[in-house]
Amino acid sequence: MLTRKPRPNRTRRDFLRSSFVAGGALLVGFDKLPTLAAKIQARTDAFDGGKHLGNLDFAGESRAPLDTLLGSELDARLYSDLSTLTPEEPIPPIERFYVRTGASHLLDSEKGWQIRMGGLVDKTVTLSLEDLRKGARPAGLHLMECSGNTRATRFGMISVADWSGAPISDLLELCKSKPQATRVVVSGFDTYSASSATSRPGADWVFTVEQLKTSKAFLVTEMNGQPLNKDHGAPVRLVVPGWYGCASIKWVNAITLVDENFLATSQMQEFAARTHQQGTPKLARDYRPAIIDQAAMPIRVEKWLVDGRIKYHVVGILWGGSRLVKALEIRFNPEENYVRVDHFSQTENDPWSLWSQAWTPTTVGTYLIRLRVADPLVETKRLDSGYYVRSVEVTEI
Numbered sequence: 001m002l003t004r005k006p007r008p009n010r011t012r013r014d015f016l017r018s019s020f021v022a023g024g025a026l027l028v029g030f031d032k033l034p035t036l037a038a039k040i041q042a043r044t045d046a047f048d049g050g051k052h053l054g055n056l057d058f059a060g061e062s063r064a065p066l067d068t069l070l071g072s073e074l075d076a077r078l079y080s081d082l083s084t085l086t087p088e089e090p091i092p093p094i095e096r097f098y099v100r101t102g103a104s105h106l107l108d109s110e111k112g113w114q115i116r117m118g119g120l121v122d123k124t125v126t127l128s129l130e131d132l133r134k135g136a137r138p139a140g141l142h143l144m145e146c147s148g149n150t151r152a153t154r155f156g157m158i159s160v161a162d163w164s165g166a167p168i169s170d171l172l173e174l175c176k177s178k179p180q181a182t183r184v185v186v187s188g189f190d191t192y193s194a195s196s197a198t199s200r201p202g203a204d205w206v207f208t209v210e211q212l213k214t215s216k217a218f219l220v221t222e223m224n225g226q227p228l229n230k231d232h233g234a235p236v237r238l239v240v241p242g243w244y245g246c247a248s249i250k251w252v253n254a255i256t257l258v259d260e261n262f263l264a265t266s267q268m269q270e271f272a273a274r275t276h277q278q279g280t281p282k283l284a285r286d287y288r289p290a291i292i293d294q295a296a297m298p299i300r301v302e303k304w305l306v307d308g309r310i311k312y313h314v315v316g317i318l319w320g321g322s323r324l325v326k327a328l329e330i331r332f333n334p335e336e337n338y339v340r341v342d343h344f345s346q347t348e349n350d351p352w353s354l355w356s357q358a359w360t361p362t363t364v365g366t367y368l369i370r371l372r373v374a375d376p377l378v379e380t381k382r383l384d385s386g387y388y389v390r391s392v393e394v395t396e397i
């Protein structure tokens with residue numbers, strides 16, 4: 001069994017304080033978080049003076065506990081409780097960042113970890129953690145979402161952290177690659193003591209050199225100003241901003257330059273459907289980038305008593321995509337029309353934006369809350385398929 005020391009929940013204020021105390025090295029968090037909080041305002045005045053009676057449960061979702069590490073190795077999961085996000089505390093502490101696959105019991109990260117850079121190169125280079133640290137710099141706030149983030153995982157496989165790391169494009173320049181080396185395989189340690197019922201071992205993803213550059217992918221040295229922990233990929237992991245988590249390889253030990261004919265890895269095949277590929281292509285080059293399209297969902301439905309009347313306040317997040325969304329629309333029932341979300345403004349696609357909407361249902365019953373982006377230029381394939389619909393039971397109006 002993996003043992004985890006219980007750590008106290010850190011509030012944003014604690015985080016700011018400790019960043020401050022630790023001095024210059026951690027100041028990313030300090031200057032980023034307040035601006036983010038200011039940007040993602042999601043309040044509505046309609047509830048001023050009212051009493052918050054509690055939140056409705058989302059119906060038809062798994063009952064798995066949230067913010068708790070379940071299982072170990074390939075079957076380890078931690079589903080993050082998103083319902084507690086507020087404009088003041090928009091970033092969960094590391095303890096609550098989702099986990100998909102825990103560190104292997106066979107992982108030995110104590111002695112000098114190395115990353116072999118080889119393949120179609122003139123000279124193989126071996127990187128140490130020290131080399132990485134030298135190239136590390138603040139990378140900012142980035143969201144990660146598992147492509148298998150579903151109702152069964154209570155949509156809790158999505159989180160945000162403030163990262164530091166070395167851009168992988170810089171590292172690639174250390175080895176002279178051959179002209180035909182257009183793609184890069186990033187591989188992680190993926191041998192486990194136990195076999196899994198649901199996941200296949202093997203963690204390698206193939207990118208084009210260009211994709212790693214434009215996404216600003218980096219090898220992580222720190223998460224929220226702290227050393228990366230084992231379950232999140234220590235001693236070193238990749239983060240590919242804007243891509244599904246399956247491409248963000250943990251326990252990275254090899255970077256290999258390959259050509260256009262390289263085969264898709266078992267990890268790419270395992271996640272083909274979840275990253276919206278057409279079938280399961282054999283060649284890596286036939287995969288579309290595993291980017292997260294624009295998406296949105298409710299994270300809590302608050303029940304209020306205002307001036308003697310029951311009112312609801314729906315709070316949600318919007319994430320993914322690469323264009324700013326001007327208008328977000330919400331529908332509470334398939335029979336109703338979409339209406340424009342009142343409290344919403346997006347200034348960045350990554351990490352996420354909070355939105356909120358006052359809601360006064362006219363009858364009791366089951367509601368299916370669904371979001372839509374009213375902009376034909378914004379790709380919303382997954383959102384439009386009904387993937388992020390969440391349901392609540394209203395028993396009092």
Ligand SMILES: Nc1nc2c(c(=O)[nH]1)N[C@H]1C(S)=C(S)[C@@H](COP(=O)(O)O)O[C@H]1N2
Binds near residue numbers: 147190202232233
């Ligand atoms: N080596 C390795 N890296 C991996 C995985 C894995 O199973 N093995 N899982 C991937 C998947 S599916 C996701 S969603 C992210 C999860 O990262 P996290 O557990 O730090 O949230 O790691 C990715 N990196």
Ligand SMILES: [Mo]
Binds near residue numbers: 100246
């Ligand atoms: Mo994932």
